[in-house]
Amino acid sequence: MTGLELFWTWVAAFLTLSIYSFLYKDNVFYKIAEHLVVGVSVGYIFTINWFQGLHPYLFHPLAKSGQEPINLLRLIPFFLGLLFLLRISRKYNWLSRFTIALVMGISCGVSIPYTIEARLIEQTKASMIDFTQQPSIWAGICSAIILVGTIATLVFFFFSKEHKGVLGGTARVGIVFIMVGFGASFGYTVMARVSLLIGRLNFLINDWAKGTYHFIFG
Amino acid sequence: MRRQVPLVICFVAGVLMLAQSFVPPLNWFYTNALAWARIISCIAVFIGLISLVRLHATKVRRRAADWKFSIITLLALLYMMLAGLLTRYGVFVKLHGQCVPGSMGDKIVTGFQNAFNFQDIFLNIQIPVQATMFSLLAFYIASAAFRAFRARTFEATLLLVAATIVMLGRVPVGHYIWGVPQATAWILDVPNTAAKRGIMIGIGLGMTSTALKIMLGIERTYLGIKD
Structure with missing residues (x-):
């Protein structure tokens, strides 16, 4: 480990401990780390945005380069983008509606066929399989449970009719599946957070404490 | 208009x-x-x-409350922006990397060189702080679980049992407990898949109908227009 690497390790360790100090209470170290990372991350996003967004999609097509002709059409989104910036103006913020409308139209139009394909058709197809053609009886039973669970979950979210009788019973089955699904998601999330915690403790013990010891004592 | x-x-x-x-x-x-x-x-x-x-x-x-911390944010923002732009456009980069002529006659460096410690700051400030903030949630999620996981009703019991089995199945000790790995896999593959699939189809229907409503001008609150 070089001196510069050790310096950056100490910076990272200081910030890690500053964030953990919030577990005791809000304090000056936590606020320093919090405000520092806000500035750093926005600055980083700006830079990435500039070089991976504006540069290849706007500046490059507008500049003469090699055999490629200049694409003046790219001035239109640039102009629309400038209109979008008027959102911060009290007098002219209505002009930003044109840009928002275009982006919303593009997003909605592109999302409809993909949503129908990926979320509706593919999910339905995956649920409606031939149970008798499964590799084992148990696999067939599990496939049937998935189909029943999917239908019951959908019924639970159907609020156009009061959940009574058959509809109420099916919705009740849906709750069972939803609760098991939420429990599984919760367990997964907890374990993901704990593994992040282990990663930070690993950094503090191995990279920071042991690294510093080895740097000083060899 | x-x-x-x-x-x-x-x-x-x-x-x-x-x-x-x-x-x-x-x-x-x-x-x-x-x-x-x-x-x-x-x-x-x-x-x-x-x-x-x-x-x-x-x-x-x-001079509002905590205004001194705002100076930190502004300085960090300014430094990162300048460091990113100057580094990439090859200003002072002779000391650090190789410049190549860019499409607009400027000097563009291939990849972010580490002049002004741009990449070091990202790797040693942003990454550790974000990871630590997310790991903080481990403590709060444990405290929330303690309050929420009381087997008062049948549904709460299901949530508790499913979460416990999945958590046990994700740690090394869980693999030594009889039935836990199989139960974890079954919960994730069968009831969890069924619930997620139902929710996903519901979201798909909602997304499609909302997109149609926006396109047809029925839903227009995104423009700040109130009916």
Whole structure:
């Protein structure tokens, strides 16, 4: 480990401990780390945005380069983008509606066929399989449970009719599946957070404490 | 003009994007529209930037509560922006990396060189702080679980049992407990899949209907227009 690497390790360790100090209470170290990372991350996003967004999609097509002709059409989104910036103006913020409308139209139009394909058709197809053609009886039973669970979950979210009788019973089955699904998601999330915690403790013990010891004592 | 024109733009753009999925000659619109949306979203980042600078500059000017910390934010932001731009455009980069001529006659360095410690700051400030903040949730989620996981009702018991089995199945000791790995796999593959699939189909239906409502001008609150 070089001196510069050790310096950056100490910076990272200081910030890690500053964030953990919030577990005791809000304090000056936590606020320093919090405000520092806000500035750093926005600055980083700006830079990435500039070089991976504006540069290849706007500046490059507008500049003469090699055999490629200049694409003046790219001035239109640039102009629309400038209109979008008027959102911060009290007098002219209505002009930003044109840009928002275009982006919303593009997003909605592109999302409809993909949503129908990926979320509706593919999910339905995956649920409606031939149970008798499964590799084992148990696999067939599990496939049937998935189909029943999917239908019951959908019924639970159907609020156009009061959940009574058959509809109420099916919705009740849906709750069972939803609760098991939420429990599984919760367990997964907890374990993901704990593994992040282990990663930070690993950094503090191995990279920071042991690294510093080895740097000083060899 | 202020209300109708945006709705017409939204409808036309939506219909063209929808149509290009079925009419191949309209693919040129898809290619251009994605690039246009990208440019607009990049410029939209400036709104966030201006808003952040205005907020913190106002706090400093008015000597509001915690205004000293706002100086840290502003300095860090300014430094990262300048470091990113100067590094990439090859200013002072002779000491650190190789310049190549860019398309606009400027000097563009291939990849981010580490002049001004741009990459070091990202790796040693942003990454550790974000990871630590997310790991903090381990403590709060444990405390929330303690309060929520009381087997008062049948549904709460199901949630508790499923979460416990999945958590046990994700740690090394769980693999030594009889039945836990199989139960974890079954919960994730069968009831969890069924619930997620139902929710996903519901979300798909909701997304499609909302997109249609926006395109047809029924839903217009995103423009700030109230009926």
